[in-house]
Amino acid sequence: MNDFINAIILGIVEGFTEFLPISSTGHLILVNNFIGFTGSFALMFDVVIQLGAILAVVIYFRKRLLPFGVSKPADERAATWTIWRKSLVGAIPALVIGGTLGNFVEGKLFNPYVVSVALLSGGIILLWIEQNPRVSKIDTISELSFKTAFFIGLIQCLAMIPGTSRSAATIIGAMLLGSSRTFAVEFSFFLAIPTIIAASGYSIIKSGLHLNSREILLTGTGFIVSFLVAWIVIAAFIRYISRRNFKPFGYYRIVLGSVVLIYYLLLH
Numbered sequence: 001m002n003d004f005i006n007a008i009i010l011g012i013v014e015g016f017t018e019f020l021p022i023s024s025t026g027h028l029i030l031v032n033n034f035i036g037f038t039g040s041f042a043l044m045f046d047v048v049i050q051l052g053a054i055l056a057v058v059i060y061f062r063k064r065l066l067p068f069g070v071s072k073p074a075d076e077r078a079a080t081w082t083i084w085r086k087s088l089v090g091a092i093p094a095l096v097i098g099g100t101l102g103n104f105v106e107g108k109l110f111n112p113y114v115v116s117v118a119l120l121s122g123g124i125i126l127l128w129i130e131q132n133p134r135v136s137k138i139d140t141i142s143e144l145s146f147k148t149a150f151f152i153g154l155i156q157c158l159a160m161i162p163g164t165s166r167s168a169a170t171i172i173g174a175m176l177l178g179s180s181r182t183f184a185v186e187f188s189f190f191l192a193i194p195t196i197i198a199a200s201g202y203s204i205i206k207s208g209l210h211l212n213s214r215e216i217l218l219t220g221t222g223f224i225v226s227f228l229v230a231w232i233v234i235a236a237f238i239r240y241i242s243r244r245n246f247k248p249f250g251y252y253r254i255v256l257g258s259v260v261l262i263y264y265l266l267l268h
Contacts, residue, residue: 019233021122023115023159024053050226056231065084067081116258125250130246152187163257
């Protein structure tokens with residue numbers, strides 16, 4: 001029963017943090033260490049339950065992401081294919097660099113010390129960006145060039161460092177390259193789809209698909225919880241960011257990173 005409670009807790013953590021610029025991987029590592037859920041299955045579990053959050057994106061944006069349907073006008077279908085093409089271009093760097101360095105990162109960087117420093121650094125950068133706003137030149141997917149989408153994807157690779165946050169990396173990258181805050185968040189959602197599907201697929205294949213029935217149930221539980229929580233968070237985050245900025249997330253990262261670093265340096 002404790003394992004299923006842990007799966008529910010981790011599903012909540014994943015669904016809540018995946019699309020906020022506070023690092024889902026970093027939070028999962030910290031929670032995993034706290035509850036003692038570690039090992040090869042835990043690594044695979046943490047990656048696969050991200051698919052629940054991705055399904056929430058697809059369902060929430062289904063009118064924009066699903067190109068089929070006789071009632072959908074030709075211009076909307078064209079816009080949908082544009083989203084997919086630019087998201088796939090943005091995912092290329094993560095597929096190449098992640099496939100090359102993934103094992104090294106997992107072996108060397110997945111620990112609370114790296115997470116705490118990355119949380120602190122990301123928080124400071126978020127606050128700096130909000131204090132030094134840029135004129136936005138990109139407000140829609142049609143205004144985003146394939147070149148810019150690729151460079152956003154390149155910056156996304158920084159999220160391989162746990163605690164950085166894939167969402168924060170893509171949002172910060174998009175804003176530095178001229179995107180408005182709202183569009184940066186939106187494209188971060190779209191870019192997550194091919195990136196996380198590829199990462200999850202790689203993790204499943206690497207595990208050899210050797211899961212027993214209990215592990216399958218645990219993973220399914222985390223997946224469903226992650227999906228439900230992420231759906232709620234996506235809707236709330238979009239409403240929030242249309243009226244406010246990222247400063248609270250920056251402060252949160254700095255506080256959490258400081259607490260974790262002090263705990264592991266002085267008390268652990």
